[in-house]
Amino acid sequence: MAPLQLSLACWDYDRVKALEDGRVRPEGIELNFLNLRVEETFFRQLKNQEFDVSELSLSSYVLTLNHEDPPFYALPVFPSRFFRHQSIYVNTKAGITHPSQLSGRRVGTPEFQMTAPVWQRGILQDEYGLNYDAPHYFTGNVEPSSVERKEKIALNLGDNVKIQSIPQGKCLAQMLADGEIDALESATAPSTFGKHPDVGRLFPNAMQVEQEYFRRTGIFPIMHVIVVKRSVLEKHPWVARSLTKAFAAALDYAYAAIHERGALRYILPWLQFHVEETQAAMCSDGEEKWWQDGLTSQNRRTLDKFLEYSFNQDLAKKKWHVEELFAPGSLEGFVV
Structure with missing residues (x-):
């Protein structure tokens, strides 16, 4: 069977680069990776729903759930996080x-x-x-x-x-x-x-x-999620799991690159020390990864706090439960 053709609009972060260059290929899917700045992606996706899969503002996504017929489901993939x-x-x-x-x-x-x-x-x-x-x-x-x-x-x-x-x-x-x-x-x-x-x-x-x-x-603020059009998932529900696994594999490539010591992959001369400082500040119990996807306990805490803020600030129509954000099947194997 020919792979399913899907468009993905996302900035070319280090954590998705392996999806862009083909080192990671989602099972059963051929992605047309569109390297777009977030402002353009958000505008086009929210206005015209132009992409099968895209990066999207967490806040904007939560507000689409106010609609009677929401257009997207999120995956537990967080391409942008930022202390603000x-x-x-x-x-x-x-x-x-x-x-x-x-x-x-x-x-x-x-x-x-x-x-x-x-x-x-x-x-x-x-x-x-x-x-x-x-x-x-x-x-x-x-x-x-x-x-x-x-x-x-x-x-x-x-x-x-x-x-x-x-x-x-x-x-x-x-x-x-x-x-x-x-x-x-x-x-x-x-x-x-x-x-x-x-x-x-x-x-x-x-x-x-x-x-x-x-x-x-324990909160590392989540800025963006990956969303899939619900019309795609209605026809191909397996896509949620396939894409989530692929994003996880791409994230592993990003960690491998940032830990490379034979030659600098990035133009930061003291990169190793930045990594060590980040691990010391954000990792515990032997954990080496400070940026994780899936519904870990830390991510659950972070998302729950954002949903509280969205509701309390008159944005979301209700205080959503974290699990209500995500596509059926996308959390399997990722809940901690």
Whole structure:
């Protein structure tokens, strides 16, 4: 039988590179790997459902579950994870030295429903007592663009959330530098960071703060999931398991590459020491892998916390159970 032809839109991360170059081939599937930046993938998939399989924002995926007929199922594969304390920026002249001081302040965010700001708002509320609806939010492009940035998914927020779009022609990066907003919660760094004297991080020692956060909570924030169109899985339910196994094999190749010591695979001269530091901060009980897919106890804890944030911030229509996110059959052999 000829293999099933499926398109996969994903950035070419090290953990999926073996799927892109063919070292890993999913059983019964021939993938057309489309190496696309996440912004393009998310827009095209959410608007037109262009790809059989794709990387997708965790937050956007959870919001698709609000639909009467959701278009996707997720796989327990997490191509993007990121500690987000480091991605909160402030205008240093605003006098903000503690997260609680963002109450009543003007805070920029590209989209309210973006995964990174959902995590950031939740963490600032849990850890520092800043209610998610305390700031006044301004949404729009981080950098100059001729296209106005809007929410990819329509929202139904409570009246307690103060939110407005920035004027056409403005961008959050310059507004932060000019003091038109006091802070920015984002995924990308604004271009004014490191170039304008009045733009700095809310947490100057972000790496230490993030490591301490992980030690206390065991949470390594998940940003993106891999989704499959439900129409594909209705015809070929075995695809979920086949793809999940293939992504796991590709992740193993990434670990092998980062541990290579005969020659540097990456342009970081002290890569070995970065790896050792990461293992010391994030691994325990002899475990060597700090980035894992599947529904491990750590991943379950992380996803459950995100689902709590999504619901509490008026985004998800209910507090979903973790297992409800994933395609039937995709968790077999992966639950810990």
